[in-house]
Amino acid sequence: MLFAEYQRFRYARPQLMEVICQLRFPTILAIGAQEPAAFQEAIRQDFPRYVARQEQLPPRLRPGNPPTLEPQKPVTNYNFISTDNTWKLNLTQNFISLSTLRYQRWEDFAVRLDKALAQFIQIYQPAFFERVGLRYVNAFSRKALGLEDCLWDDLIQSHFLGILGEPDVSEPDVTKCGVDVECSLAGGCRMKVHGGPGRVGNPKAPEKEIRFVLDGDYSAAGQLSADALPAKLEDLHRYAVCLFQGAITRELHSAMGPTEE
Numbered sequence: 455m456l457f458a459e460y461q462r463f464r465y466a467r468p469q470l471m472e473v474i475c476q477l478r479f480p481t482i483l484a485i486g487a488q489e490p491a492a493f494q495e496a497i498r499q500d501f502p503r504y505v506a507r508q509e510q511l512p513p514r515l516r517p518g519n520p521p522t523l524e525p526q527k528p529v530t531n532y533n534f535i536s537t538d539n540t541w542k543l544n545l546t547q548n549f550i551s552l553s554t555l556r557y558q559r560w561e562d563f564a565v566r567l568d569k570a571l572a573q574f575i576q577i578y579q580p581a582f583f584e585r586v587g588l589r590y591v592n593a594f595s596r597k598a599l600g601l602e603d604c605l606w607d608d609l610i611q612s613h614f615l616g617i618l619g620e621p622d623v624s625e626p627d628v629t630k631c632g633v634d635v636e637c638s639l640a641g642g643c644r645m646k647v648h649g650g651p652g653r654v655g656n657p658k659a660p661e662k663e664i665r666f667v668l669d670g671d672y673s674a675a676g677q678l679s680a681d682a683l684p685a686k687l688e689d690l691h692r693y694a695v696c697l698f699q700g701a702i703t704r705e706l707h708s709a710m711g712p713t714e715e
Contacts, residue, residue: 457639460699464559466711467599471654474589475567475687476551479580486530486547493545494534496573500566501534501543509546543570550574559715560691568684575680586683587673588690590698593654593665599709606651606666609706614649614668639672641689646671647697670697 494504509531513523534543540556552567574580594609596602601609605618605625612619616631632650639645648669653662672690699707 457693457696458700460696462695462715463707463712464715466713468557468710469592469594469599470557471591471593472553472555472589473557473563473591474551474553474587475563476549476585476587476589477571477583477683478549478585478587479583481547482578482580483547485532485545485578490532490545490577493573493577496577497534497543497570500569501536501541503533503535503537503539505533505535507531507533541566545574564684564687567687571680571683580680583678583680583683585673585675586678586686586690587671588687588694589669589671590694591670592668592698594668594706595663595665597663599706601706601709604705609703609709610649610666610668611701611703614701616650618651639693641674641686642676643672643674643686643689643693645693645697646673649701668698668701670694 489506507530508528510528511526513525516522516524529546529548532545534545535541538556541552541554544551544553550571552563552570554563554566557563596604596609606615607619607625614633616633617623618625618628618631630650632648632652634648636646637644648667650667651664652667654665654667672693674686674690678686
């Protein structure tokens with residue numbers, strides 16, 4: 455079963471590239487009207503580096519006969535970054551997000567998110583949250599795990615392999631293969647998952663190793679109060695753990711050096 459309950463593990467050789475949590479809220483114009491100095495001061499100890507970027511939104515379709523494309527104003531994305539550049543807070547007039555390149559445990563991630571979110575809510579007082587999303591991007595490297603003699607069929611469960619899971623298909627002959635799923639989950643949650651081999655990093659660098667990417671985005675939408683967020687995030691995290699453990703084989707699990715939590 456894909457969403458059966460699994461034991462949680464910490465891995466000595468994790469294959470996570472990035473973990474991202476984004477919370478969207480109704481537009482707060484005050485965020486874009488001036489630099490968020492009060493918010494920076496509240497979180498500066500953990501995120502001392504600061505960069506602001508202007509991002510151009512795609513044109514919006516304006517109804518009419520015929521319909522026309524209407525340009526949108528650029529949005530300022532405020533970036534607050536940790537000293538070692540592995541943690542980042544993003545703030546715009548529509549969302550706040552926390553991402554990390556050095557994920558260890560859900561509880562550690564949740565503590566950092568809670569601290570930043572509490573300051574954001576105190577300063578900007580959003581009416582509610584429209585969407586909360588939790589994304590885990592894994593890129594399994596056979597080279598890093600000493601599994602170069604293995605096929606993906608040995609390491610990834612067949613429901614994420616497409617034709618690569620078929621015994622009469624030669625992996626070297628397949629130039630492109632992926633599985634993409636979007637579906638509803640219990641508790642008002644949704645899941646969007648991509649699984650498949652791919653080159654990670656600069657696509658123009660042919661020497662890049664082909665890894666198996668497992669990219670899971672779990673979300674919930676509605677008028678979510680601040681008090682409802684912790685339970686909803688726990689639901690999303692549970693789905694992420696279940697899907698991850700249900701996607702890997704025992705051989706891949708062992709190669710990553712698991713320790714029970």
